[in-house]
Amino acid sequence: MNYPKIVYSRGPVSTVNCPTVTLSEENKVSFSWLPEGQNENTRASDKxxxxxxxxxxxxxxxxxxxxxxxxxxxxVVLDEQLIGTDLHCYMSFCNESGKLVGNSMYVGLV
Known part of the structure; x- marks a missing residue:
């Protein structure tokens, strides 16, 4: 399976800006992204x-x-059952009401 090609949502809300994902020694998966200007499809309150x-x-x-x-x-701290396995990580945004979604993105493998 080509995990980077998988998409779980599509829509008009803007995608994430320069996402990264890391796995710490404490088994914590951390996502981060960069700020971007607001417009009709990009709001600070997007979820x-x-x-x-x-x-x-x-x-x-x-x-x-x-x-x-x-x-x-x-x-987020990993469930014990996932420790030591390869993890494919994705993210997306929806608007504050949850009625509009954006395209999901493959963030990486940790």
Whole structure:
């Protein structure tokens, strides 16, 4: 499977600006991104959704609308069952009401 090509949402809300993902020694996955100017499809109040997938465990963890675009980051401690497996990481934004979504992006493998 070509994990970087997988898309779980499509829509008009702007995608994330220069996203990165890291895995710490404390088994914490941290996403970060850069700020960007606001416009009709890019608001500081947009909500970020994150997906972390372990192909080895066939397990996906979702974190829906857990951070604002203006937060510029989000971290989560891994479930024990995922420690030591390759993790494919994705994220997307929706508007504050959740009625409009944006295209999801593959952020990377940790």
């Amino acid at each position: 970020a959704t994150f997906l972390i997938y372990s192909a080895a465990k066939k397990h996906a963890s979702y974190f829906i609308a857990t951070a604002n675009r203006a937060d510029l980051g989000f971290s």
